[in-house]
Structure formats: structure tokens, C-alpha cells
Amino acid sequence: MVTQQEIDKEIAELAGRVTPGGHPPRLYPPYRSSILRSPRQPLTLVTDPDAIELWTPVFGTGDVAGLDADLTVRHSGEPIGERITVSGRVTDRDGRPVRNQLVEIWQANAAGRYVHRREQHPAPLDPNFTGAGRALTDANGDYRFTTIKPGPYPWGNHVNAWRPAHIHFSLFGTAFTQRLVTQMYFPGDPLFAYDPIFQAVTDPAAQQRLIAVYDHDRSVPEYSLGFRFDIVLDGPSATYFEEDHQ
């Protein structure tokens, strides 16, 4: 397996590139699994204003219960770790809030272990923590989760590969074209420089948009530390087409 030093060299060669929207290129060789799972043919442009992709799946109050947003109350006891709240606003690129839409998260526990059978990292499972949550954004596009801070964990990309602590996010917009799956990171993580998944976002300004902000005003006294993670969804919607393409 390749060394961290070799991966570092590959990361350095690609660093700083500005990409559309700051999104990672689908082929990013330092992340080895991208090599055979990225297209080689150019994508095909769709400009059909009647495309179903300009509408979006809808979710309602029957799909999500209030406690689904609290990952610390799923079991009989309290999970181990630093209790945190993660909250923010989901908007499109015009700043319009994405209302009543589904936000899903999943993460490792405080020791860096996922509740997943493929995960055999020798860190303990926490019987009081599963690590998956759901919420609907409110009328302002705001969401809020209570959870524990996930730990970093090793993975098999190269020798001594470690993922920075992160929470996976899955989001829907006002159009299926605005779908987003991403990862939220924590400020000041020393592993950023070594991680080819984080570094696949090669534009430093875009990297910052993946990192939550510690927000003392959102910390709950005697209870939890507050992080803010605002999310801006890319891609057109039916509204966008109506306003700009007719």
C-alpha cells in the first residue's frame, strides 16, 4: 500500500485548483476508490424546463418525528462523548430558504466507530449510540440536531490513513437537481492536510464551506456545545427556469 508521503505529494500536485461550485472532481486519484468509479465520458447537458428533475420529492410530518433529530435519546442510556448541537440554514444559491425538506445525517461514535458490519476498526461500539438522524427544515430553512462529537477513524486508502472527524449530511432542495450529499467537518482538525477526501475539494475557499463554525451563542449552558453549519444547495429548480430561461 502507498505511504502517506506519496499521497501527500499527489494531493499537493492538485491543490488550489478552482472547480465549478467548489465541488470535487469525480476523478481524484489520491482518493483511490474514485479511479474506477468516475465517468470518462462527458456529462450530457439537459435544458428541458419540463424535466421532472426540476421538481423534488416531498416529505411531511408523518415522515419524521421530532426526536429523530436528537441522536442522544435513542437508547436507554446516554452515549459517551462530547454532546453537541449542529444547526444551520439550508438555502439555494439565491439565498432562498429550502423549507420543509428532509435533512439526514449519520456519523461515527465518539471513539470513531460506525454501527456498520463492514466497520471493524478496533474501537468500542457504544450501546447508547447509533448515529443516524433525520429532520425537516422549518419555514426559514433551519434545521437542528443534537448529537455527540464523532471521533476520527482509520481507513484503508493508504498506510496510516485517518479520516478527520465528520458528520455525513444528505439534503434535498426545491429540485432533484439540488440534491446534495456532503460531510461536515469540525474547525481546526489536524487531519485535514492528510485526508484525500477532504482535499478532493481543492479550492481552499470551498474547503472552508465544509467546516462548521463553533458558535458560542448556540451552546446550551450546562448541556452542549453549539456548531453552526449553513448549507447552500447548487443546481437549478423549476423556479429558476421560469425566471431565467423564458
Next chain:
Amino acid sequence: MSELASEPRSAARTPTAPTGVGEGSPVLEPTPSQTVGPFFGYALPFPGGPDLAPAGHPDTVTVHGYVYDGEGNPIPDAILDFWQAAPDGSRTGAPGSLRVDTSSGELLGRDGVRFTGFGRVATTGDGHWALRTLPPAADAPYIAVGVFARGLLHHLYTRIYLPDAPDDALLSGLAPERRSTLRAREDATVAAGRAYRFDIRMQGDESEETVFLDFA
């Protein structure tokens, strides 16, 4: 997003309060994509995710296939989102895909009545997936697909057209060998006239790689 599609937005913009709302001048830079990773299995799939069709509906069709990488190996850790117009052409969708039990917090699956337009299926260890749905409406004659996988840093969109769907603007604009990657074919080994096979090839030459879409 291709360079072409994103060209009008590529200039640096300051993420301030929106001033260009409705004027076609986006002011906020998007949150970048990251891979779904390998460990979504206890979070994203839900009971009834593959069962878009109302229970026992006589028009139900099965669409199934494999997801393959650039060497033709099945991908066991992909997850597909499906989204389509209702049979009457409605694009508005309906809630009820997930349905949570408010007493236990467990997901119940669909009520078997409402057609929500949304489905989700994770591939199994052999890279296989299967969806049970109603044929899409004639004026939106396809099932939209979002492809997510470990190793895929930014998801991909494609479409599934059943064999008798008319050629729309997208299909008409494609070379024949590319167009064929978007056509499901009848799978009589499952159910003649009721089952279709659609494989997704993440990487390959023009006749192999699935057509993936970019929205301007």
C-alpha cells in the same frame, strides 16, 4: 457539473445576504459535495424504499439491474435515489415515503396507498438493486436516478426509459450507442412485459458507460 454548465456562475462571489433573488444572479457559493462513503447503510435506506407502486397495483413493473465500476466489477456500496412523475403526469410528489412510528421512532415504510414519486435502494453485496414502480407518465417518460457510492465524490444523475417510452429531447439528441445506455430492456426471465433490466456502468467507452446528466 461541467465547465460549460457552470460557466455563468464561475466568477467569485461574496457570500453575503441575497440581493439578486429572482434576477438570475446567484450570490452564494454552494456547499461542496463529498462522497456518501461506505457506511450509509444504517441511515439512508428505509423500509419500502424500493416499493414505489401502491400495494398490489396491477400496473406495477419491476426495474432492476447492477451497478458496475470501470473494470466491470459490481459495486456493493452504492445507493440509488429514484424520482418520477406520477402516472397522471403530476410532478408534485406526495409525502409518505418514510413514515415514522411516533411511539417507537421506527420507520414503518409506505402506507401502500399513496404514490410518492420517490424511492431509494442500496445495492446488495453483488451490486444488485430492484425497484417496483408504476410506468412513468408519457410526458415525462422516465425515472430520474441519483447515483451515490463510496468512491464517488459527487453524485451522478441518469434516467431510466422503459422500452416503449417515446424518444424525448434528451434521447433524440444522443448518438445511438449512447442512447442505448438509457433504455431498460425487457427481462422475460423475471416477468414478460412486467420486468426490465437496467445496468449502471460508472465508467467505460461510449457504448458502455451510462449517460450521466448535467443540469444547466
